[in-house]
Amino acid sequence: MTVKVAIIGAGLIGPRHAKSVISNPSTELIALVDPMPTGEATASDLQTNYYSSVASLLASPHRPHAAIVCTPNHTHVPVAKELLAGGVHVLLEKPVSDTLEKGRSLLEFAKAPEQAHLKLLVGHHRRFNPYVRVTKSILESGSLGRPIAINGLWTLYKPDLYFAPPTDWRASNETGGGVIPINLVHDIDLMHHFFGPIVRVTAEPILPQRSSPHNADEGAALTLRFASGVVGTFLVCDATPSPHSFETGTGENPLIPKTTTGGDSDFYRIFGSDASLSVPDLTRWSYDTSPEKSWNHPLTVDRIPLPDNKAPFDLQLAHFVDVINGDVEPSCSGEEGLRALVVCEAVQKAIRSCQPVDIDVDLSKSD
Numbered sequence: 001m002t003v004k005v006a007i008i009g010a011g012l013i014g015p016r017h018a019k020s021v022i023s024n025p026s027t028e029l030i031a032l033v034d035p036m037p038t039g040e041a042t043a044s045d046l047q048t049n050y051y052s053s054v055a056s057l058l059a060s061p062h063r064p065h066a067a068i069v070c071t072p073n074h075t076h077v078p079v080a081k082e083l084l085a086g087g088v089h090v091l092l093e094k095p096v097s098d099t100l101e102k103g104r105s106l107l108e109f110a111k112a113p114e115q116a117h118l119k120l121l122v123g124h125h126r127r128f129n130p131y132v133r134v135t136k137s138i139l140e141s142g143s144l145g146r147p148i149a150i151n152g153l154w155t156l157y158k159p160d161l162y163f164a165p166p167t168d169w170r171a172s173n174e175t176g177g178g179v180i181p182i183n184l185v186h187d188i189d190l191m192h193h194f195f196g197p198i199v200r201v202t203a204e205p206i207l208p209q210r211s212s213p214h215n216a217d218e219g220a221a222l223t224l225r226f227a228s229g230v231v232g233t234f235l236v237c238d239a240t241p242s243p244h245s246f247e248t249g250t251g252e253n254p255l256i257p258k259t260t261t262g263g264d265s266d267f268y269r270i271f272g273s274d275a276s277l278s279v280p281d282l283t284r285w286s287y288d289t290s291p292e293k294s295w296n297h298p299l300t301v302d303r304i305p306l307p308d309n310k311a312p313f314d315l316q317l318a319h320f321v322d323v324i325n326g327d328v329e330p331s332c333s334g335e336e337g338l339r340a341l342v343v344c345e346a347v348q349k350a351i352r353s354c355q356p357v358d359i360d361v362d363l364s365k366s367d
């Protein structure tokens with residue numbers, strides 16, 4: 001069966017998802033929804049039906065089986081609930097919500113008997129990125145030994161236009177804007193994917209570089225503790241020209257040029273008891289060819305090849321179809337998405353309090 005998919009929200013990311021839907025032989029782009037007048041022109045460019053609201057879509061002859069929600073963070077929960085109530089499977093862009101309370105209410109809603117047959121996935125598409133898949137398989141193979149620590153960077157410069165109306169929701173903490181829920185949430189999800197849940201964070205905020213009305217967090221230096229015992233440090237900042245970020249290192253976002261300097265743009269360094277790995281240059285450092293494991297010997301350097309470079313959005317969509325068909329469980333469920341949001345909120349709490357914040361791995365208990 002061809003899965004009819006609607007895209008909700010035709011801003012920066014909606015059309016990219018729409019193109020994946022068009023290119024997948026198992027899916028059909030049935031409609032695009034956006035209240036802004038520009039939405040109609042985008043729908044026309046994509047040769048699909050246009051609706052100005054989810055309600056009008058659901059009342060139309062173009063009812064979808066599934067939808068990808070690409071609206072501002074503070075609108076995710078009401079939009080996703082309306083779709084689920086209308087019998088539509090949902091792939092919800094990250095983060096789940098702008099607040100934990102709303103995020104939890106969505107998960108409860110999705111579990112209710114009326115909706116329980118429907119799928120809710122969160123769009124942490126980087127789990128499908130080839131650099132991430134290789135890193136995960138290296139960790140799972142045990143080739144680094146026991147994981148000990150991660151050192152990460154997400155440092156980039158966002159121009160003023162990124163925060164200007166109508167996308168000024170990105171400039172306010174109140175609407176789920178700022179670098180923590182928009183960008184760091186991706187890295188948190190990946191670190192959960194690699195090492196399991198984070199249980200404690202501390203944060204020192206960076207000096208703000210933007211003036212009022214911009215009130216969203218611009219970055220922080222973090223320490224992280226995972227339930228597994230792994231520890232991490234992470235620097236996040238959206239106000240500095242730098243090559244050290246997932247986007248510049250992997251080139252996965254066509255709007256953000258990939259750096260050409262390879263290893264100079266690393267954004268993760270992962271340390272294990274037998275070897276360490278830097279990403280995205282996928283360089284593994286060990287004493288494998290030395291007579292003993294000792295700092296007195298030269299390190300062995302292995303470059304691990306990247307097997308393929310399939311677009312993560314396309315792979316995520318194919319996975320969404322497989323989940324809808326009951327073939328696999330979601331890679332990033334609503335719970336996993338909420339887990340990343342819990343850590344974002346803990347980071348923001350730590351930024352305000354300058355105190356360590358503990359996180360309960362039992363999602364129902366975190367506040």
Ligand SMILES: NC(=O)c1ccc[n+]([C@@H]2O[C@H](COP(=O)([O-])OP(=O)(O)OC[C@H]3O[C@@H](n4cnc5c(N)ncnc54)[C@H](O)[C@@H]3O)[C@@H](O)[C@H]2O)c1
Nearest residue numbers: 009010011012013033034035036070071072073093094167
């Ligand atoms: N996975 C990724 O790499 C990635 C990248 C960028 C953005 N995102 C996420 O995607 C979402 C959208 O981000 P963006 O940068 O495209 O935002 P944007 O502001 O550019 O676009 C959002 C669009 O949603 C529309 N909209 C608002 N309320 C709506 C509603 N109720 N129904 C339908 N449309 C509505 C707006 O008019 C706007 O056109 C955010 O949650 C963001 O965090 C994810």
